[in-house]
Amino acid sequence: MAGAVRSHGCLRLLGTHLKDLLYTKHCVLFDCDGVIWNGEKAVVGAPEVVSLLKKRGKSVFFVTNNCTRPRDGYLQKFSRLGFSDVVQSDILSSAYCSAVYLRDVAKVQGKVYVIGGDGVYTELHEAGVPAVGREPEIPGATIYDCPLDSDVKAVLVGYDDKLNFLKLAKACCYLRDPDCLFLATDRDPWHPLPRGRVSPGSGSLAAALETAAGRRATVVGKPGRFMFDCIAGRFGVDPARTVMVGDRLETDILFGRTCGVDTVLTLTGVSTLEQAQGYRDSPASEEAACVPDYVVDTVADFLPALDEER
Ligand SMILES: [Mg+2]
Numbered sequence: 001m002a003g004a005v006r007s008h009g010c011l012r013l014l015g016t017h018l019k020d021l022l023y024t025k026h027c028v029l030f031d032c033d034g035v036i037w038n039g040e041k042a043v044v045g046a047p048e049v050v051s052l053l054k055k056r057g058k059s060v061f062f063v064t065n066n067c068t069r070p071r072d073g074y075l076q077k078f079s080r081l082g083f084s085d086v087v088q089s090d091i092l093s094s095a096y097c098s099a100v101y102l103r104d105v106a107k108v109q110g111k112v113y114v115i116g117g118d119g120v121y122t123e124l125h126e127a128g129v130p131a132v133g134r135e136p137e138i139p140g141a142t143i144y145d146c147p148l149d150s151d152v153k154a155v156l157v158g159y160d161d162k163l164n165f166l167k168l169a170k171a172c173c174y175l176r177d178p179d180c181l182f183l184a185t186d187r188d189p190w191h192p193l194p195r196g197r198v199s200p201g202s203g204s205l206a207a208a209l210e211t212a213a214g215r216r217a218t219v220v221g222k223p224g225r226f227m228f229d230c231i232a233g234r235f236g237v238d239p240a241r242t243v244m245v246g247d248r249l250e251t252d253i254l255f256g257r258t259c260g261v262d263t264v265l266t267l268t269g270v271s272t273l274e275q276a277q278g279y280r281d282s283p284a285s286e287e288a289a290c291v292p293d294y295v296v297d298t299v300a301d302f303l304p305a306l307d308e309e310r
Pocket residue numbers: 031032033034035246247248269
């Protein structure tokens with residue numbers, strides 16, 4: 001029967017149903033890349049959606065595994081792309097949450113060796129967590145003779161477009177100590193680039209290090225629930241009155257499911273409706289956790305429901 005819903009999930013969110021859902025939710029979590037923007041272009045209508053949700057009294061948070069910028073860099077991007085009423089405390093990146101985790105949960109006593117970029121270093125600095133890993137090496141240094149810092153008590157791996165063999169090797173050496181904490185910002189495998197190109201994500205770098213070190217990293221970002229715990233702990237968010245909007249099934253939708261919140265897949269990013277339906281129709285239980293409750297073509301589909309309340 002064409003158009004019939006055969007099992008739970010992947011419901012097209014339209015009209016009254018969409019309005020009802022937004023009415024019952026007090027908190028909306030958005031992923032960023034592929035959801036509210038693609039690169040340097042805002043998804044059409046996304047700034048208005050965020051603004052109207054806030055005007056309606058909803059709490060809006062942005063939960064991103066992209067660790068390349070610090071939160072004030074994100075704030076500039078929000079402003080540049082026309083999101084006029086976003087504040088820094090609305091933004092939770094895997095870089096920021098990794099710094100919070102190291103400071104408040106792991107309470108690391110010593111330095112963190114970082115594979116990562118400015119976003120990670122800046123957030124660690126602002127959290128007061130000492131970080132090493134981007135000092136210039138002595139020319140010609142190799143893993144046989146480079147200095148190692150005996151005060152390193154944790155290794156944090158995230159997206160690093162300057163990663164080289166020596167960095168990876170040094171991280172492996174630190175992780176030989178079983179008391180050295182091993183963290184990854186996130187497991188995103190790759191990211192789409194313009195003209196069909198892709199870039200390896202933090203997850204692929206973490207996997208290389210895990211293989212070499214023979215250990216598994218603790219992952220801070222989605223689909224783990226630490227980002228949600230950061231929000232819930234500070235703002236008292238109720239999962240039953242929260243909805244997560246994302247573009248990647250294995251990250252955003254699984255995150256929402258893990259946190260016990262309703263999920264919306266938007267089709268402006270990585271995952272497709274066919275993939276979501278494939279998971280829905282699969283007998284594998286781990287795939288069922290990646291099935292979104294609802295699907296929209298774009299977050300702009302929220303606009304009519306929000307407009308009507310004006
Ligand atoms: Mg995304």
